[in-house]
Amino acid sequence: xxxxxxxxxxxxxxxxxxxxxxxxxxxxxxxxxxxxxxxxxxxxxxxxxxxxxxxxxxxxxxxxxxxxxxxxxxxxxxxxxxxxxxxxxxxxxxxxxxxxxxxxxxxxxxxxxxxxxxxxxxxxxxxxxxxxxxxxxxxxxxxxxxxxxxx
Numbered sequence: 001x002x003x004x005x006x007x008x009x010x011x012x013x014x015x016x017x018x019x020x021x022x023x024x025x026x027x028x029x030x031x032x033x034x035x036x037x038x039x040x041x042x043x044x045x046x047x048x049x050x051x052x053x054x055x056x057x058x059x060x061x062x063x064x065x066x067x068x069x070x071x072x073x074x075x076x077x078x079x080x081x082x083x084x085x086x087x088x089x090x091x092x093x094x095x096x097x098x099x100x101x102x103x104x105x106x107x108x109x110x111x112x113x114x115x116x117x118x119x120x121x122x123x124x125x126x127x128x129x130x131x132x133x134x135x136x137x138x139x140x141x142x143x144x145x146x147x148x149x150x151x
Contacts, residue, residue, distance in 0.1 A: 012144070014083065017121050022110035023080040027072055029064055031101045037068050063098040069135055072107030073125050077142055081109060082121050086144040093125065093138035104130040109140070119144040 034048050043065050046053040054062045070093065077086050099105055106128045113122035120143055127136035 012119055014146075016114050016116070016119075017082050017111045019111050019114060021081060022108060023076055024106055024108045025072055025076055025080070026104055026106045028104040029068060029099055029101055033068050034062075034064055034101065037065050037071075041065070041067060043067070059098050061100060063100055066093075066095055069095070069099045069105065069127055072105060072127060073109065073136075073140070076107050076109045077123070077140070081111065082119075082142055082144045085147040086121075086142045088140055089120070089143050090141040091125075091138060092140070093136055095136055097129065097133045097135045099127075099129060099135050105135065106130075112139075 038044050038048065045065070047057060047059065047063055048054075048065055049062070051062060054060070070091075074088075077088065078084065108126045108128070110124040111121055112124050115121075120141060123140045123142065125136070125138045125140050126134060128134050
Protein backbone atom coordinates (compact mmCIF):
# COMPACT_ATOMS: atom_id res chain seq x y z
CA UNK A 1 0.00 0.00 0.00
CA UNK A 2 1.56 3.33 -1.05
CA UNK A 3 1.40 6.54 1.03
CA UNK A 4 -1.52 7.95 -0.99
CA UNK A 5 -3.60 4.80 -0.43
CA UNK A 6 -2.74 4.84 3.30
CA UNK A 7 -3.80 8.50 3.59
CA UNK A 8 -7.00 7.83 1.66
CA UNK A 9 -7.83 4.92 3.99
CA UNK A 10 -7.24 7.09 7.06
CA UNK A 11 -9.47 9.86 5.66
CA UNK A 12 -12.19 7.51 4.39
CA UNK A 13 -12.12 4.43 6.66
CA UNK A 14 -15.07 2.86 4.82
CA UNK A 15 -13.80 3.83 1.38
CA UNK A 16 -14.27 7.13 -0.41
CA UNK A 17 -17.38 7.81 -2.49
CA UNK A 18 -16.74 8.18 -6.22
CA UNK A 19 -17.65 11.14 -8.43
CA UNK A 20 -20.77 10.20 -10.40
CA UNK A 21 -22.01 7.76 -7.77
CA UNK A 22 -25.71 8.33 -6.98
CA UNK A 23 -28.55 6.96 -4.88
CA UNK A 24 -32.30 7.50 -4.67
CA UNK A 25 -35.08 6.92 -2.15
CA UNK A 26 -38.81 7.39 -2.49
CA UNK A 27 -41.50 8.09 0.06
CA UNK A 28 -45.20 8.90 0.00
CA UNK A 29 -45.99 12.00 2.05
CA UNK A 30 -48.93 11.78 4.47
CA UNK A 31 -50.91 14.30 6.52
CA UNK A 32 -49.32 12.68 9.57
CA UNK A 33 -45.91 13.79 8.27
CA UNK A 34 -47.15 17.40 8.41
CA UNK A 35 -48.41 16.88 11.96
CA UNK A 36 -45.17 15.25 13.17
CA UNK A 37 -43.05 17.97 11.60
CA UNK A 38 -45.24 20.67 13.18
CA UNK A 39 -44.85 19.06 16.59
CA UNK A 40 -41.08 18.94 16.13
CA UNK A 41 -40.59 22.38 14.59
CA UNK A 42 -43.51 24.47 15.81
CA UNK A 43 -44.45 25.29 12.18
CA UNK A 44 -48.25 25.47 12.14
CA UNK A 45 -48.53 27.72 9.08
CA UNK A 46 -52.13 27.65 7.75
CA UNK A 47 -50.75 26.64 4.32
CA UNK A 48 -50.12 23.23 5.87
CA UNK A 49 -53.47 22.82 7.66
CA UNK A 50 -56.24 25.15 6.56
CA UNK A 51 -57.72 24.10 3.21
CA UNK A 52 -59.70 27.35 2.86
CA UNK A 53 -56.58 29.48 3.35
CA UNK A 54 -54.44 27.21 1.15
CA UNK A 55 -57.01 27.25 -1.68
CA UNK A 56 -56.73 31.06 -1.86
CA UNK A 57 -52.94 30.91 -2.41
CA UNK A 58 -51.06 30.28 -5.65
CA UNK A 59 -50.64 26.67 -4.46
CA UNK A 60 -54.41 26.15 -4.45
CA UNK A 61 -54.25 23.43 -1.82
CA UNK A 62 -52.45 22.20 1.31
CA UNK A 63 -48.67 21.93 0.93
CA UNK A 64 -46.13 20.23 3.17
CA UNK A 65 -43.36 22.05 5.00
CA UNK A 66 -40.02 22.33 3.23
CA UNK A 67 -38.44 20.36 6.07
CA UNK A 68 -40.64 17.39 5.22
CA UNK A 69 -39.56 17.62 1.58
CA UNK A 70 -35.85 17.84 2.42
CA UNK A 71 -35.96 15.08 5.03
CA UNK A 72 -35.56 12.48 2.30
CA UNK A 73 -32.17 14.04 1.50
CA UNK A 74 -31.16 13.74 5.16
CA UNK A 75 -31.95 10.02 4.99
CA UNK A 76 -29.98 9.56 1.78
CA UNK A 77 -26.87 11.26 3.18
CA UNK A 78 -26.99 9.60 6.61
CA UNK A 79 -27.93 6.11 5.46
CA UNK A 80 -26.75 5.65 1.88
CA UNK A 81 -24.17 8.05 0.46
CA UNK A 82 -21.75 9.06 1.91
CA UNK A 83 -23.46 7.06 4.70
CA UNK A 84 -23.41 6.68 8.51
CA UNK A 85 -21.40 9.38 10.25
CA UNK A 86 -22.23 11.96 7.57
CA UNK A 87 -23.58 15.41 8.36
CA UNK A 88 -24.41 18.43 6.22
CA UNK A 89 -21.87 21.27 6.34
CA UNK A 90 -23.72 23.39 3.80
CA UNK A 91 -26.86 23.14 1.70
CA UNK A 92 -28.13 25.35 -1.10
CA UNK A 93 -31.68 24.33 -2.02
CA UNK A 94 -34.19 25.97 -4.35
CA UNK A 95 -37.79 24.89 -3.79
CA UNK A 96 -39.18 24.87 -7.33
CA UNK A 97 -42.65 23.34 -6.79
CA UNK A 98 -44.82 22.41 -3.81
CA UNK A 99 -45.21 18.93 -2.38
CA UNK A 100 -48.66 17.93 -1.20
CA UNK A 101 -49.97 15.19 1.06
CA UNK A 102 -50.33 12.06 -1.07
CA UNK A 103 -47.41 12.91 -3.35
CA UNK A 104 -44.70 10.31 -3.65
CA UNK A 105 -41.34 12.04 -3.78
CA UNK A 106 -38.01 10.70 -5.00
CA UNK A 107 -34.90 12.15 -3.43
CA UNK A 108 -31.66 11.77 -5.37
CA UNK A 109 -28.09 12.68 -4.58
CA UNK A 110 -25.09 12.47 -6.88
CA UNK A 111 -21.46 12.89 -5.87
CA UNK A 112 -19.85 15.78 -7.76
CA UNK A 113 -16.56 16.07 -5.82
CA UNK A 114 -14.65 14.17 -3.14
CA UNK A 115 -11.75 15.65 -1.21
CA UNK A 116 -8.78 13.41 -0.63
CA UNK A 117 -7.39 15.40 2.33
CA UNK A 118 -10.62 15.40 4.39
CA UNK A 119 -13.77 13.25 4.34
CA UNK A 120 -15.79 15.94 2.56
CA UNK A 121 -18.17 15.22 -0.30
CA UNK A 122 -20.00 17.64 -2.59
CA UNK A 123 -23.40 16.54 -3.85
CA UNK A 124 -26.01 17.46 -6.42
CA UNK A 125 -29.43 17.10 -4.75
CA UNK A 126 -32.92 16.81 -6.21
CA UNK A 127 -36.42 15.93 -5.06
CA UNK A 128 -38.97 15.02 -7.73
CA UNK A 129 -42.70 14.42 -7.33
CA UNK A 130 -44.32 11.31 -8.78
CA UNK A 131 -45.86 13.42 -11.59
CA UNK A 132 -42.32 14.20 -12.79
CA UNK A 133 -42.25 17.75 -11.41
CA UNK A 134 -38.99 18.78 -9.79
CA UNK A 135 -39.80 20.10 -6.31
CA UNK A 136 -36.22 20.87 -5.22
CA UNK A 137 -32.88 21.47 -6.92
CA UNK A 138 -29.63 22.16 -5.17
CA UNK A 139 -26.30 21.20 -3.78
CA UNK A 140 -24.89 20.06 -0.49
CA UNK A 141 -21.52 19.59 1.17
CA UNK A 142 -21.12 16.76 3.69
CA UNK A 143 -18.54 15.76 6.24
CA UNK A 144 -18.23 12.08 7.17
CA UNK A 145 -16.77 11.01 10.50
CA UNK A 146 -15.96 7.44 11.49
CA UNK A 147 -18.53 5.75 13.68
CA UNK A 148 -17.00 3.74 16.53
CA UNK A 149 -18.22 0.17 16.88
CA UNK A 150 -20.29 -0.40 20.00
CA UNK A 151 -18.83 -3.05 22.26
